[in-house]
Amino acid sequence: MAGKALRRVYVLCLYLAVQSVFANNVDRRFDVKIQALKPKGIRVYIPDEKNFSLFVFQGNVNRKIGENDVGNISGEVTSPTNGRWIFEDPNVQLKPGDVVNYYVHVVYDGKGFLEDNLSFTVQKLEDPSIPVPSTPSKCRSTVTEVRNGKACAGQVIFEDTFESFREDFWLIEQYIPEQPDYPFVSYQRSPAAKVVSVDEGNLKIKPKLLQNLPGFTESSVYSDNLDLISGCTSRSTYVAKCSMRPWGATILPPVVSGRITTKSLAFKFGIVEIRAKLPQGEWLYPDILLEPLLNKYGFLSYASGAIRIAGARGNEQLTVNNEDKSNKVLYGGPIMDFECRQAMMNKKLSNKNWGDEFHVYSVIWAPGRITLTVDGEEWSRVEPTATGLQGRLTKSCQVPRELLSTGTNMAPFDDFFYVTLGVAVGGISEFEDGSYSSGRPKPWRNGGRKAAMNFWQDKDSWYPTWSEGLIVDYVRVKAL
Incomplete structure (x- = not known):
C-alpha cells in the first residue's frame, strides 16, 4: 500500500x-x-x-x-x-x-x-x-511497396484484431461468383444475410442457406430472382454478376456466404500473418488469399495470379482414390492458371483437423520466392526458374506468356495485391470428381450442367455437418 x-x-x-x-x-x-x-x-x-x-x-x-x-x-x-x-x-x-x-x-x-x-x-x-x-525509430528501406503510402523495413503496415468491424479497413463483398471456380454461393452484405460478423474479438464468416433469408423459401432456388444490384461490388462481369434468374438446369446459388477484402490496403511484397480457425463441414472451404488489385496480366483463369495462404476442405472424411483430402490436409501456394492450379500447390498433413484449433497461417512474399508457414514452421516454398515462375508450368498451361515476360521473374506476383477472407462451398475446383465423403460419393459432377442442383438436392446429407464457419483472431501485414 x-x-x-x-x-x-x-x-x-x-x-x-x-x-x-x-x-x-x-x-x-x-x-x-x-x-x-x-x-x-x-x-x-x-x-x-x-x-x-x-x-x-x-x-x-x-x-x-x-x-x-x-x-x-x-x-x-x-x-x-x-x-x-x-x-x-x-x-x-x-x-x-x-x-x-x-x-x-x-x-x-x-x-x-x-x-x-x-x-x-x-x-x-x-x-x-x-x-x-516493434516500429523502427528510423525508416529503413524495404522492397515492400504500399499503394498510396510508404513502408519501412519491419513495419506493421496493416493490423486488425477485430475488436469491432472496421468498415474503413474492409469491404464486405456482394456478388454472385462465376468463373473460374463457380462456387455454389452468393456473397451478400445485407443485414438480413448477416454472414459476416465480429464477436468477442473474432471475425466470423458463417454461410447459411438462401431459403433462410427473408423472402425466400426452399423452392426459391428453382423459381425466384436473386437481385444483388444494389450494393453489388463485382469488379468484372467476366468473373461475377449482380443478379440471376434460374433457367433450365441452372438454379440460384443455394448458399449465402461472406467474403471481405482489404479496402484500405494494397501492397507488393511483404509478410501476411492470419490467426484463424478453419471451417468444418462437408463441401466447405476457406478463401484465405492474396488477390491482384489491377489484374495487370488479365482477368480470366487466374491470369494475374492468386496466393492461397491456407486451405483445408471442411469434410471430416474425404478421399479420392484412397488419398486423404479431408480437413487434416492443409494446402496452399501460388496459382497462375485454373487448369494448372495444382502445379505450385503444396500440402501438409496433420493427425488432427486443421479446423479443431486456431493456427497462425503466414505467407512471406519476397522478390525471389513465396514461402508459406503455419505456426512458424515452413511447409511450402516456390521459387522462379530461369524463365520466371511461368517456367514451373508446362506448355499446355494457358498462361499469358508474352505478357508475363514483360514483368519480373516473379510475374504475375510483381504487382499490388490485397487480402481476401471468405468461405466458399462446392464449385468445380476444390473437390475432385470421384470424391467420397464419409463413404458417400460427391453428389455433383464438376462439368455437369446440373452441378449446383445435384449438390442442393443432397442438402440433408451435408447441411447437418456444418459448424461455426471461418473464425479469424487477427490479420497482420508487415513489410520485409
Missing part, C-alpha cells in the same frame, strides 16, 4: 509540473493501443515519434475518470522501447466486458498534450508472451 501511495504522489507531482503546458494543447491525437492480458495485467502503448519525452496514462475500470484524477491504473513512461512507449501493470485484473475509462498526457517537442474522455472495452484476454510489434 505504501508503495502504491508513493507512486500516486509522484504521478501527481509530475502532473502538476506539466499541467500549465498541457492546458493549451488539447487538439493532438495519439494512437493508443490497450491489451488486456491473461491471467491478469494490462499493456498500454503508443508508437514513438521524434521529440516525444513523456507518456502518462491514467485509467479507472468500470467507472469514470476526470482529467485531473489519478486512476487506479496509473503509469508514466520516460523512454521508448522498440519504437513504442509502453506501460504495463501486471496486477490489474480484467475480464471481457470491463470498460477502462482513461486519459493520456504526452510531452512532444517540449509541449504537453492532453487527450481525455477515452474508453476501452475488453473483448478478450491476450497472451502476454506475444511481444508488441
Whole structure:
C-alpha cells in the first residue's frame, strides 16, 4: 500500500509540473493501443515519434475518470522501447466486458498534450508472451511497396484484431461468383444475410442457406430472382454478376456466404500473418488469399495470379482414390492458371483437423520466392526458374506468356495485391470428381450442367455437418 501511495504522489507531482503546458494543447491525437492480458495485467502503448519525452496514462475500470484524477491504473513512461512507449501493470485484473475509462498526457517537442474522455472495452484476454510489434525509430528501406503510402523495413503496415468491424479497413463483398471456380454461393452484405460478423474479438464468416433469408423459401432456388444490384461490388462481369434468374438446369446459388477484402490496403511484397480457425463441414472451404488489385496480366483463369495462404476442405472424411483430402490436409501456394492450379500447390498433413484449433497461417512474399508457414514452421516454398515462375508450368498451361515476360521473374506476383477472407462451398475446383465423403460419393459432377442442383438436392446429407464457419483472431501485414 505504501508503495502504491508513493507512486500516486509522484504521478501527481509530475502532473502538476506539466499541467500549465498541457492546458493549451488539447487538439493532438495519439494512437493508443490497450491489451488486456491473461491471467491478469494490462499493456498500454503508443508508437514513438521524434521529440516525444513523456507518456502518462491514467485509467479507472468500470467507472469514470476526470482529467485531473489519478486512476487506479496509473503509469508514466520516460523512454521508448522498440519504437513504442509502453506501460504495463501486471496486477490489474480484467475480464471481457470491463470498460477502462482513461486519459493520456504526452510531452512532444517540449509541449504537453492532453487527450481525455477515452474508453476501452475488453473483448478478450491476450497472451502476454506475444511481444508488441516493434516500429523502427528510423525508416529503413524495404522492397515492400504500399499503394498510396510508404513502408519501412519491419513495419506493421496493416493490423486488425477485430475488436469491432472496421468498415474503413474492409469491404464486405456482394456478388454472385462465376468463373473460374463457380462456387455454389452468393456473397451478400445485407443485414438480413448477416454472414459476416465480429464477436468477442473474432471475425466470423458463417454461410447459411438462401431459403433462410427473408423472402425466400426452399423452392426459391428453382423459381425466384436473386437481385444483388444494389450494393453489388463485382469488379468484372467476366468473373461475377449482380443478379440471376434460374433457367433450365441452372438454379440460384443455394448458399449465402461472406467474403471481405482489404479496402484500405494494397501492397507488393511483404509478410501476411492470419490467426484463424478453419471451417468444418462437408463441401466447405476457406478463401484465405492474396488477390491482384489491377489484374495487370488479365482477368480470366487466374491470369494475374492468386496466393492461397491456407486451405483445408471442411469434410471430416474425404478421399479420392484412397488419398486423404479431408480437413487434416492443409494446402496452399501460388496459382497462375485454373487448369494448372495444382502445379505450385503444396500440402501438409496433420493427425488432427486443421479446423479443431486456431493456427497462425503466414505467407512471406519476397522478390525471389513465396514461402508459406503455419505456426512458424515452413511447409511450402516456390521459387522462379530461369524463365520466371511461368517456367514451373508446362506448355499446355494457358498462361499469358508474352505478357508475363514483360514483368519480373516473379510475374504475375510483381504487382499490388490485397487480402481476401471468405468461405466458399462446392464449385468445380476444390473437390475432385470421384470424391467420397464419409463413404458417400460427391453428389455433383464438376462439368455437369446440373452441378449446383445435384449438390442442393443432397442438402440433408451435408447441411447437418456444418459448424461455426471461418473464425479469424487477427490479420497482420508487415513489410520485409
